[in-house]
Amino acid sequence: MRNLVIILVAVVLCSCGFNEYKISNLEKRNLNFEELPLEVKNFLSNRPKCKDSGMILFLELSDTTNFSLETVNTLIGPWVNYEKLIDKQKNIYYKITQEVPYPYIIFRNKLYIPDKYDILCGGSVFEAIYTEYQLK
16 A cells, blocks of 8 residues: 555656646847737837736737646746646646736747836837747
């Protein structure tokens, strides 16, 4: 019986974290507005100013069914620990730490994150530097 418990604990511990990625560990590169893909540039430059779009923006309809965003709170208190970007098709998720600005832009299996907050309202979509992450 003891061996069975040890085996079960080992299986649970080994299976944890295999489907979790921190975005800081993904392949990435920094881009200015002009270096973004044409579709992303058009999407950002044609959005109405100050329209509340939430934390995540999808450029393709298929991404709305493939991805979702979940807020993970801390164990103590009402604070946010991190955001979890879930890829439902691949059954994996990406941890986005609290200090990372949003919106998170998803396009063709890549994640684009600006270097500052409030780019849609503040009109700084053109001045922001975007980090492009290659999703798994």
